[in-house]
Amino acid sequence: MTPLLEVKNLTRVFGGLTAVGDLTFHVDSGEIVGLIGPNGAGKTTCFNLLAGALRPTSGSVFFKGKDVTGRKSHQMCKLGLTRTFQVVQPFPDITALENVMIGAFVRHGSTGAAEAKAREVLDVVGIGHKADVLGRDLTLMELKRLEIGKGLATEPDLLLLDEVAAGLTPVEIDDILALVRRLNSEGMTFLVVEHVMKVIMNLSHRIVVLNFGSQIAEGTPAEISKNPAVLDAYLGEEEYVA
Numbered sequence: 332m333t334p335l336l337e338v339k340n341l342t343r344v345f346g347g348l349t350a351v352g353d354l355t356f357h358v359d360s361g362e363i364v365g366l367i368g369p370n371g372a373g374k375t376t377c378f379n380l381l382a383g384a385l386r387p388t389s390g391s392v393f394f395k396g397k398d399v400t401g402r403k404s405h406q407m408c409k410l411g412l413t414r415t416f417q418v419v420q421p422f423p424d425i426t427a428l429e430n431v432m433i434g435a436f437v438r439h440g441s442t443g444a445a446e447a448k449a450r451e452v453l454d455v456v457g458i459g460h461k462a463d464v465l466g467r468d469l470t471l472m473e474l475k476r477l478e479i480g481k482g483l484a485t486e487p488d489l490l491l492l493d494e495v496a497a498g499l500t501p502v503e504i505d506d507i508l509a510l511v512r513r514l515n516s517e518g519m520t521f522l523v524v525e526h527v528m529k530v531i532m533n534l535s536h537r538i539v540v541l542n543f544g545s546q547i548a549e550g551t552p553a554e555i556s557k558n559p560a561v562l563d564a565y566l567g568e569e570e571y572v573a
């Protein structure tokens with residue numbers, strides 16, 4: 332089976348610094364793959380490369396078997412690969428519904444169809460009752476749900492989640508994890524970047540570990556939690572709770 336996403340020798344250099352170096356991994360349809368690594372490991376750069384916000388220095392990205400290296404964000408989105416942002420950035424002066432409608436316009440030409448899609452998505456992410464609330468008046472938890480909703484509204488085949496648990500309480504984290512798991516059980520494929528080990532270990536089917544831009548390990552959560560190179564990379568990091 333052709334992987335949904337295939338990353339081959341992906342590299343991005345900033346000046347003299349290799350933020351992502353020779354990275355090779357894949358994501359199959361139906362999986363939740365975790366991408367982890369200490370701060371500065373290259374996770375966000377990798378997402379930017381995959382989602383078309385940055386061009387790679389070298390290497391290639393295949394999506395649904397097609398070479399999509401260097402495509403722009405809107406092209407990737409149209410092809411079915413969408414990302415969410417670590418720092419949630421809704422438009423503050425428009426409603427939750429309107430924020431999600433922006434994503435829905437990727438597939439729907441008319442306002443009516445985009446609104447219908449956006450209402451459906453708001454229900455799916457659990458904030459249907461907040462449809463008419465302005466972006467600025469949503470709580471952090473609601474904003475995280477909105478962020479996922481903005482992504483879902485583009486009707487992706489692969490959704491990239493960047494630190495969706497950041498800033499949430501343990502109870503809220505459990506709620507977000509339940510949402511991601513439910514979406515996955517209904518068929519959505521995820522590539523998830525997360526700094527909190529407990530989250531990634533609980534959520535991922537498979538984990539790719541980065542350090543200084545390169546892959547240092549790949550395996551199931553159980554394998555990764557015992558991998559000496561991974562333990563070394565995380566040594567001294569407070570967040571490490573396997």
Ligand SMILES: Nc1ncnc2c1ncn2[C@@H]1O[C@H](COP(=O)(O)OP(=O)(O)O)[C@@H](O)[C@H]1O
Nearest residue numbers: 345348350368369370371372373374375376377
């Ligand atoms: N636009 C940029 N210009 C220069 N250096 C960058 C840029 N973006 C990221 N970096 C550097 O690349 C490395 C990886 O960063 P990043 O991808 O943000 O890591 P992570 O998300 O894993 O914390 C870091 O050393 C960071 O300082």
Ligand SMILES: [Mg+2]
Nearest residue numbers: 374375376417
């Ligand atoms: Mg980051």
